[in-house]
Amino acid sequence: MNEADFETKYIDVNGVKTCYIEEGQGEPVILIHGGGAGANSYGNWFASLPLFGKKFRAIAIDMIGFGKSEGPAVIGADCSQKTRYDHLAGFIKAMGFEKATLVGNSMGGATAMGVAIEYPGLVDKLVLMGSAGLNTEISEALMPILKYDFTKEGMVKMVQALTNDDFVITDEMIDYRFANSIDPSNKEAYGNVMEWIKSQGGLFYEDEYIAKITQKTLVVNGKNDLVVPLTHAHKFLELINDSWGYIVPHCGHWAMIEHPEDFASAVSQFIESH
Numbered sequence: 001m002n003e004a005d006f007e008t009k010y011i012d013v014n015g016v017k018t019c020y021i022e023e024g025q026g027e028p029v030i031l032i033h034g035g036g037a038g039a040n041s042y043g044n045w046f047a048s049l050p051l052f053g054k055k056f057r058a059i060a061i062d063m064i065g066f067g068k069s070e071g072p073a074v075i076g077a078d079c080s081q082k083t084r085y086d087h088l089a090g091f092i093k094a095m096g097f098e099k100a101t102l103v104g105n106s107m108g109g110a111t112a113m114g115v116a117i118e119y120p121g122l123v124d125k126l127v128l129m130g131s132a133g134l135n136t137e138i139s140e141a142l143m144p145i146l147k148y149d150f151t152k153e154g155m156v157k158m159v160q161a162l163t164n165d166d167f168v169i170t171d172e173m174i175d176y177r178f179a180n181s182i183d184p185s186n187k188e189a190y191g192n193v194m195e196w197i198k199s200q201g202g203l204f205y206e207d208e209y210i211a212k213i214t215q216k217t218l219v220v221n222g223k224n225d226l227v228v229p230l231t232h233a234h235k236f237l238e239l240i241n242d243s244w245g246y247i248v249p250h251c252g253h254w255a256m257i258e259h260p261e262d263f264a265s266a267v268s269q270f271i272e273s274h
Helices: 041-045 081-094 107-118 140-146 152-162 171-182 184-200 230-239 260-273
Strands: 009-013 016-023 028-032 057-061 100-105 123-129 217-222 243-248
Touching (some): 016 041, 081 107, 171 184, 217 230, 243 260
Parallel strands (some): 123 217, 217 243
């Protein structure tokens, strides 16, 4: 499976040319990637998009300022979390969906949460996988991600921090994500996003805000996730009233890449049975 196997599609979302790939038919399930350097729809979801496509119309979007989607500057917006969740809500509307299930990893989880709270009518169910959104101390394990130096060696260290110790990192994965990370527009947007996060003291919502989520929610976490530890999954379960948990052993921050069959099976079952 490579990027050429998916047709690159574009749609205008309130003035932002937005890129996405998709697979399958039926109920819409939107997959939202994380915010690390070089992240985009294909790079995060290549392994699980076809699996979701067997049961749903699975759509992986490039968030505003990532991949081949235009950046916030096009519409004079900032790099805040609000810009990202407003854009995702606009995407759901532009696609003509009455509502969709959102599956978000890391920053994508925080973005999906924002839509679920601010635009509740657009969200059917919510899946938070290794999701950002809680206030946390910066750990040593995060340094390869936060201090990525735009070298191939730096990308290897970053992917190592994001995956479990037994995960086999391929040259193809490193080359693809590295090339994305050094793309001039992606690099500039990533720098702006990181500056915004730094100015806020992290990528988080207040607990009371997260507790406003009313949709049925599945919280997925890798047991060995160094970026979003298990304690965060437990906290989300405490805060979100209608929530279930699924913990994946031998798994870091990327369940959709490290264990795609397990992840897609658990999420698909949740969507179909709740």
